[in-house]
Amino acid sequence: MAKASVVVPEQVGAAAVAAQVGCPCPGTTLFPYPPPRAGIAVRRKCLQAAQQLELGAGLRGGWVESMRASSPTHAKAAAALAAGVDEEHAAWMARHPSALGEFEKVVAASKGKQIVMFLDYDGTLSPIVDDPDAAFMSETMRMAVRSVAKHFPTAIVSGRCRDKVFEFVKLAELYYAGSHGMDIKGPAKPSSSSRHAAKSPPPKGVLFQPASEFLPMIEQVHQRLEQATSSIPGAKVENNKFCVSVHFRCVDEKSWGALAETVRRVVREFPRLRLSQGRMVFEVRPTIKWDKGKALEFLLDSLGFADCSDVLPVYIGDDRTDEDAFKVLRRRGQGVGILVSKHPKETSASFSLQEPAEVMEFLLRLVEWKRLSRARLRL
Numbered sequence: 001m002a003k004a005s006v007v008v009p010e011q012v013g014a015a016a017v018a019a020q021v022g023c024p025c026p027g028t029t030l031f032p033y034p035p036p037r038a039g040i041a042v043r044r045k046c047l048q049a050a051q052q053l054e055l056g057a058g059l060r061g062g063w064v065e066s067m068r069a070s071s072p073t074h075a076k077a078a079a080a081l082a083a084g085v086d087e088e089h090a091a092w093m094a095r096h097p098s099a100l101g102e103f104e105k106v107v108a109a110s111k112g113k114q115i116v117m118f119l120d121y122d123g124t125l126s127p128i129v130d131d132p133d134a135a136f137m138s139e140t141m142r143m144a145v146r147s148v149a150k151h152f153p154t155a156i157v158s159g160r161c162r163d164k165v166f167e168f169v170k171l172a173e174l175y176y177a178g179s180h181g182m183d184i185k186g187p188a189k190p191s192s193s194s195r196h197a198a199k200s201p202p203p204k205g206v207l208f209q210p211a212s213e214f215l216p217m218i219e220q221v222h223q224r225l226e227q228a229t230s231s232i233p234g235a236k237v238e239n240n241k242f243c244v245s246v247h248f249r250c251v252d253e254k255s256w257g258a259l260a261e262t263v264r265r266v267v268r269e270f271p272r273l274r275l276s277q278g279r280m281v282f283e284v285r286p287t288i289k290w291d292k293g294k295a296l297e298f299l300l301d302s303l304g305f306a307d308c309s310d311v312l313p314v315y316i317g318d319d320r321t322d323e324d325a326f327k328v329l330r331r332r333g334q335g336v337g338i339l340v341s342k343h344p345k346e347t348s349a350s351f352s353l354q355e356p357a358e359v360m361e362f363l364l365r366l367v368e369w370k371r372l373s374r375a376r377l378r379l
């Protein structure tokens, strides 16, 4: 991307004005979204394989390569084979600096704006574990999210079924967008942020379910996938209400090709469903044009921030599906996209954090910064 309005990380603080050139909303800050560099050749190959998979054009080898890429261990090993790993990592970090290291710049960008927080769940608030039913969030993380929600409207945006992610997070004052944003619900209980931060009164109850008509089809494909994969040890099919996940984290790598073919064969029976891939998981979902990025925009609109320049959406996520949200921020020229990853990845996010522990540190620093700035205002 060669837009005049793109700023490099070192310029973020001083470049708010320059960043407005070509920016859709006057007064919004554009964060750096540089193009991927050639150094990430291995990952690019894997990404291409993933795209092929999504298009249904991949060969068996391409699928397995893409499946390997979704495993940090495999990806690390692959990257280690390439020369100059450290150099590549340093170059990547220069383009996607730590949101903790650049904290002052991030908060400077929120001057005069309302921060709205969007948080992915798996791999962002909870560490990745083998058993998807055991992806618990720590009590300290829960307290951090609760504190954030006291100051800023906060939404959980997850691939999981909304009820399930709520069972993990257990905070009634948040917005929840489950099934990759296809199931959006307002807070069950008002928080102090909803009283003073949102421009519109916080909407209650179910707000949007763009894929309701797909419910019977999702139920059907879920059953078909369970049947078809039952002979592959370790494969796990998860019904996420408006989409289905097929996990291969516990499947022997020798069987990955067979699993990919099985999943693809079943999905082909349902032309209105599509297949994509997350972290060691296949995602089956409706072909409708709705994703985490659209959910982010829907929530901003619901909060009364449609076409506003005085809002700073902050989105933190670790997975390919979170890229849709990072791209929306990039397109709007507004907000902060933070990728959670220890390893270089192609991303449209502008900043990075290594793991959930760093996400928690970032959230707590944000709360502390908000408290201090309020205290300063009272003086």
Ligand SMILES: O=P(O)(O)OC[C@H]1O[C@H](O[C@H]2O[C@H](CO)[C@@H](O)[C@H](O)[C@H]2O)[C@H](O)[C@@H](O)[C@@H]1O
Pocket (backbone or CB within 6 Å): 120, 121, 122, 123, 127, 128, 129, 130, 131, 132, 133, 135, 157, 158, 159, 160, 238, 240, 245, 247, 249, 278, 279, 280, 281, 283, 319, 321
């Ligand atoms: O959007 P998210 O909240 O990140 O959800 C994406 C998928 O997350 C879960 O799977 C991932 O986490 C599991 C537990 O750590 C891990 O075992 C799995 O390999 C990961 O892909 C969830 O189970 C899926 O349904 C979500 O789609």
